[in-house]
Amino acid sequence: MSDPKKPSSDNAETSKLRDLLQALAAQQISSSSKQEKKEIADHKFWKTQPVPQYDEIVKSEGAIDTDRSVQEVRQNPYPLPGSFEWAIVNVEDTEELKEVYTLLSLNYVEDDDATFRFDYTPEFISWALKPPGWKKSWHLGVRATTNKKLVAFISGVPADLKIRTNVRHLVEINFLCIHKKLRSKRLAPLLIKEITRRVNLEGIFQATYTAGVVLPKPIATCRYHHRSLNPKKLVEIGFSALPNGMTMDRLVRRYKLPTATTINGLRPMLEQDVQSVRALLNRYLDQFDYGPVFQTDEEIRHYFLPIKDVVYSYVVEDRESGAITDFVSFYSLPSSVLGNPKHKTLNAAYLYYYATNVVRETSNDVDASVEQPKEYTQRLQMLVRNAMILAKNAGFDVMNALELLHNLEFIEELKFGPGDGYLNYYLYNWRCPPIENEKMALVMF
Numbered sequence: 001m002s003d004p005k006k007p008s009s010d011n012a013e014t015s016k017l018r019d020l021l022q023a024l025a026a027q028q029i030s031s032s033s034k035q036e037k038k039e040i041a042d043h044k045f046w047k048t049q050p051v052p053q054y055d056e057i058v059k060s061e062g063a064i065d066t067d068r069s070v071q072e073v074r075q076n077p078y079p080l081p082g083s084f085e086w087a088i089v090n091v092e093d094t095e096e097l098k099e100v101y102t103l104l105s106l107n108y109v110e111d112d113d114a115t116f117r118f119d120y121t122p123e124f125i126s127w128a129l130k131p132p133g134w135k136k137s138w139h140l141g142v143r144a145t146t147n148k149k150l151v152a153f154i155s156g157v158p159a160d161l162k163i164r165t166n167v168r169h170l171v172e173i174n175f176l177c178i179h180k181k182l183r184s185k186r187l188a189p190l191l192i193k194e195i196t197r198r199v200n201l202e203g204i205f206q207a208t209y210t211a212g213v214v215l216p217k218p219i220a221t222c223r224y225h226h227r228s229l230n231p232k233k234l235v236e237i238g239f240s241a242l243p244n245g246m247t248m249d250r251l252v253r254r255y256k257l258p259t260a261t262t263i264n265g266l267r268p269m270l271e272q273d274v275q276s277v278r279a280l281l282n283r284y285l286d287q288f289d290y291g292p293v294f295q296t297d298e299e300i301r302h303y304f305l306p307i308k309d310v311v312y313s314y315v316v317e318d319r320e321s322g323a324i325t326d327f328v329s330f331y332s333l334p335s336s337v338l339g340n341p342k343h344k345t346l347n348a349a350y351l352y353y354y355a356t357n358v359v360r361e362t363s364n365d366v367d368a369s370v371e372q373p374k375e376y377t378q379r380l381q382m383l384v385r386n387a388m389i390l391a392k393n394a395g396f397d398v399m400n401a402l403e404l405l406h407n408l409e410f411i412e413e414l415k416f417g418p419g420d421g422y423l424n425y426y427l428y429n430w431r432c433p434p435i436e437n438e439k440m441a442l443v444m445f
């Protein structure tokens with residue numbers, strides 16, 4: 001781990017380029033209709049937090065508030081309004097897990113038109129909240145004092161994140177949710193402050209999180225892309241529109257996939273693959289500036305050994321040498337379809353991590369006049385195409401992928417279409433110049 005206080009060295013040219021990229025990124029965000037941004041003065045809470053402000057050109061990397069120490073962390077929870085109390089939610093208890101599920105299934109993230117709402121299953125929530133090193137005190141709920149109903153939630157899980165040249169042990173914050181009836185009462189800042197206190201008590205002072213909303217200040221903004229697997233249903237639920245002049249039959253033909261996979265040696269990941277997958281994935285992800293580092297086999301086991309309806313992982317085994325040459329995974333995140341008489345659920349597969357031992361050619365390695373796709377591009381296209389076949393066979397209606405990792409190598413070719421959702425990536429108490437999408441490799445749920 002490198003010294004977080006030491007700014008990273010940079011030459012003049014890269015830093016000029018960085019300033020330009022930051023200015024461009026700021027422009028892109030503010031010009032996007034879906035990405036509405038408040039003025040900083042209006043961020044009554046966020047302007048008090050150790051995060052870069054919108055107009056700050058971030059040039060160096062490191063902690064923003066360097067004075068924090070465990071000894072100085074406030075010992076008592078922040079006070080809540082009289083009728084509410086803090087509660088650790090025991091997600092190992094089926095009933096309490098179901099309470100989180102119910103809160104999220106009725107009140108969590110919706111699209112802009114309130115047509116779809118994420119419907120994380122209890123099995124998924126349990127998986128996402130209990131990776132190696134998880135802490136009960138970071139599964140934080142708010143209950144109504146009178147009837148003990150769970151009305152709000154926020155969670156943190158530990159992770160090791162490579163941020164350019166630093167690897168930070170930090171938390172990933174997720175599942176912030178407040179019951180619809182308690183919105184706009186400034187409860188969210190309290191939840192954030194209380195989880196921060198609980199994380200600080202464990203000696204951790206940085207966090208990463210993602211959100212659809214624009215807050216000070218994203219380090220990256222990634223667009224969602226969608227690949228229809230069941231186009232008829234997607235049209236019926238209003239997820240996609242039938243393009244002008246296109247018949248349903250033609251649309252179905254356009255997205256048709258074979259039922260059999262096409263890569264020799266492709267099979268579901270097994271326990272025996274854990275070590276090889278860890279080595280392959282860490283080596284592959286190291287080419288990015290912002291992504292996880294899997295420090296133990298235990299983490300790989302947790303995040304990738306297949307769990308039906310939760311996470312699906314596949315390896316390519318070289319039949320001769322037995323070596324694992326490639327890896328691809330996706331997770332299952334259904335959405336409730338709101339107010340549709342025919343369909344209740346949209347079954348979405350989200351492309352998760354992948355890796356290959358084929359090396360990406362730099363532009364110097366290839367003859368620009370040769371129009372053939374490069375070996376690396378072909379490999380990714382083949383891997384993800386096979387993931388799509390497997391997802392389709394498993395009953396998924398759509399595969400979603402963010403514009404990060406090297407997803408642009410296959411997004412068009414495999415007929416993913418750009419969506420109108422964007423995901424912003426943030427760091428808490430860590431200054432970091434913006435990162436280009438193709439250098440981003442963190443996939444959060």
Ligand code: MYA
Binds near residue numbers: 110189209212
């Ligand atoms: S992202 C998913 C967020 N959840 C949803 O979108 C579900 C549906 N919505 C809700 O449940 C509520 O609308 C929420 C806000 C709870 C989102 N991240 O209480 P309020 C700021 C951060 O009156 P409400 C995820 O889970 C807002 O700008 N801040 O508002 C990652 C304003 O502050 P300011 C947000 O609508 C979460 C203040 O809250 C978000 O009733 C990462 C208003 O509070 C948001 N998504 O509730 C959290 N939305 O005045 C940060 C609004 O300054 C973690 N706000 O603009 C930071 C790291 C902590 C750990 C650090 C450890 C070292």
